[in-house]
Amino acid sequence: MSAPADDRTEASTTPVATSDGRHHAVVFVALLALLCIAPFVLYPVFLMSVLCFALFASALNLLLGYNGLLSFGHAAFFGTASYVAAYAAKDWNLTPELAILLGTTAAAVLGTAIGALSIRRQGIYFAMVTLAFAQMVYFVALQAPFTGGENGIQAVPRGRLFGLVGLDNDLTLYFVVLAIVGCSLLLIYRIIHSPFGQVLKAIRDNEARAVSMGYKTNRYKLAVFVMSATLAGLAGATKALVFQLASLTDAHWSMSGEVVLMTLLGGMGTVFGPLVGAATVVTMQNYFAGFGAWVTVIQGAIFVVAVLLFREGIVGVLSRWIRKPL
Amino acid sequence: MTVVRGDIILSADKLGKRFGGFAAVTDVDLEVRRGSIHALIGPNGAGKTTCFNLLTKFLQPTSGTILFNGRDITRLPPAEIAQLGLVRSFQISAVFPRLSALENVRLALQRRTRGDSFDFWRSERSLHALDDKARERIAEVGLSDYAEVAAGALPYGRKRALEIATTLALEPQMLLLDEPMAGMAHEDIGRIAALIKSVSVGRTILMVEHNLSVVADLSDRITVLARGRVLAEGSYDEVSKDPRVIEAYIGVGHG
């Protein structure tokens, strides 16, 4: 099913929209191999942080890059799951997998409620409504008796996976996190490349047209919003175990902004863009940690330059070069 | 002229739409006969697109009722109208720009043959079963060479053709075309007009069009709208001789 490559006149400069996706499999395998070696070279906690944010950004990208909805409140799901998982692990002594499951479920429930109330809004109004809900969640995190206020929930025990495997060893935890994130990314990949994903992309490109063809677009938008919120929650819950901490930072609006930044920087609407964006931003924060408050300024400057130089994000540009969707 | 009720596929009764204090459409009565090509014409801002939006429920009417195949559809959501077989096109071409031409058409087939597609766990490969049919539709409008090209990269005329191919893949009973010739190069107009003529077999078409020679050529019946109201209705000859129509068009009506 390859395209007749030569006799396209007007459109010869534009990339082909379809592809069999075999190169995606190659990249996935290479990435997995790299990530299996990485913890023996780099700090596992740093790598786990990258992985968690890669999942968070990929969850946002599912909504933004493939359904065209810019949520500016995804910290609500990340933070809620982080708090619930931390509380469950610490105060209820749940095993890590149950704590993560509970945190993720909380994000899913919250995502259903916020999604149902916001998906009817378009464009910037949608972003504003999601931001408003996230601010409410932040307020709860700040005031509620069980979230630890300014201190957050600290010294969360990592516990034993299924009550068997102790996770206090960073390397052991790393491979658990890699498995969680890896499977989630494959799931996201499948969602994007499914009959459902095809409708999502149609809605992203032209919602009115999708409606005129008989698709009830609000249902699709709600479905993908809940999926995105759930996966963002999974990232937050996992992060709580990695850092043994749930804090206000997780639910703060700047966290929502940061994940949008990662997605845009890496390339929204690309499979691998959010991973590259997350890795870039987390690395930057690590390197520039010594600059204190200047981190934000430096980060902002790099972001501005990146947006001016390559608007499609790092992976977006690469994809254009090799003329294949990445 | 007497019409058998059963012959009417789409009818509107005292249709009205107000935007705040502004009445965009007022008391519009419309009857479209099954199997006909019916044109809706009128000067800019007459309310033609608004009528389309009302008939396909992209806008909720302020007053009036709409019957499709005798069924009251006034309260249905737009996606359900499409599922009933009443499908519209848009004044500016409506394609999915980042999807290939093939995928554009396949989305229509997907909707018609699989209904709602919430199967996010299934591979995209399950859609390849629809590819042959999609390619047939694409060939019908002369786009075979562009099947794998992103729709957004197609020149305007070809986008319009792709939109028609996509609409036809839904196999609608009735099509509402909003200015299918707008922005088309002269040589494309003949091609699209012929296409509309050929797809009208076994279907009903309601068409908004400014190109009056196309209207004269294709339409069985014409409704003229001005300032949101029906000004005249009849065959092209009747309508084009109507002094009120000529006045509304300030001379353009001589065609």
Ligand SMILES: Nc1ncnc2c1ncn2[C@@H]1O[C@H](COP(=O)(O)OP(=O)(O)OP(=O)(O)O)[C@@H](O)[C@H]1O
């Ligand atoms: N959503 C809206 N809100 C307010 N006014 C509107 C809206 N949509 C249309 N109108 C107004 O209603 C009137 C009819 O517009 P409509 O688009 O239906 O005209 P038209 O006959 O399709 O014109 P054209 O030939 O230019 O396409 C115009 O005055 C327009 O400004």
Ligand SMILES: [Mg+2]
């Ligand atoms: Mg119009």
